[in-house]
Amino acid sequence: MTGSLAIIGLGPGNEDLQTPQAKDALARATDLFGYTTYLDRVPVRPDQNKHGSDNREEIARARAALELAYAGKSVAIVSSGDPGVFAMAAAVFEAIEFGDPAWRDIAVTVVPGISAMFATAARIGAPLGHDFCALSLSDNLKPWETVTRRLRLAAEAGFVIALYNPISKARPWQLGAAFDLLRAVHPPATPVVFATAVSRADETVVVTDLATADPALADMRTLVLIGSGATRRIDRNDGDPWLYTPRRSDLGAIDLGNTAPQTKAAG
């Protein structure tokens, strides 16, 4: 009998940020697939089989998981954050589209998770309070010209930008080039956040600005958030500032003095 495949989001790191649905799906699996680093975060019971692989092997991993699911197993495949955001869910559907037509009988479920951009935003206020977009800075799977075009247009269009995969050993210069490009669009004081290993024990969150943003603050576990023209910074009396992007687009034009704007209650 055909088995099942659950594509599970583990959240950004801390188990608290994993959904009960994800925990249930992990517990039900006979076989667990994933990038070894992510799979190591999952408590695997002796009766469950673990199939770890390298992070470049997504399609091969998806095919292996589908084969086992088709053979009748309850298979789980894990991603960090949300599995639909630059992660395994799209790799599985690509493998299904171009793979054995019989795989279309498999019961596939996608179990959502808290993506790095949401975990990061929650740490610093509400920077994604208005229109935003998520971009992967990796040019492994798309040409660099596509990356720069999307970045420029997103910045010009006023989106807050969440940059995933900002840097790696194989892609050392792209983040600096991205900042240069954005400096031609946005003012120097535009907020930039480097959020590394959010919700994990070694989490660091640095709030800076476009003028001084230093790519050396990022590694493979960093989400870089770049404000739009509307993103505002509130300096706290003690501690890191809050950032937020107002729900209304005309806030910057209003002389607020020290008074909060009159708006309807949040919906």
Ligand code: SAH
């Ligand atoms: N599916 C994941 C993204 C995978 S792409 C999600 O929804 O979050 C890998 C990139 O995600 C990393 O390069 C980094 O930019 C970001 N990322 C993943 N976990 C993170 C964390 N705990 N803190 C900050 N960024 C993280």
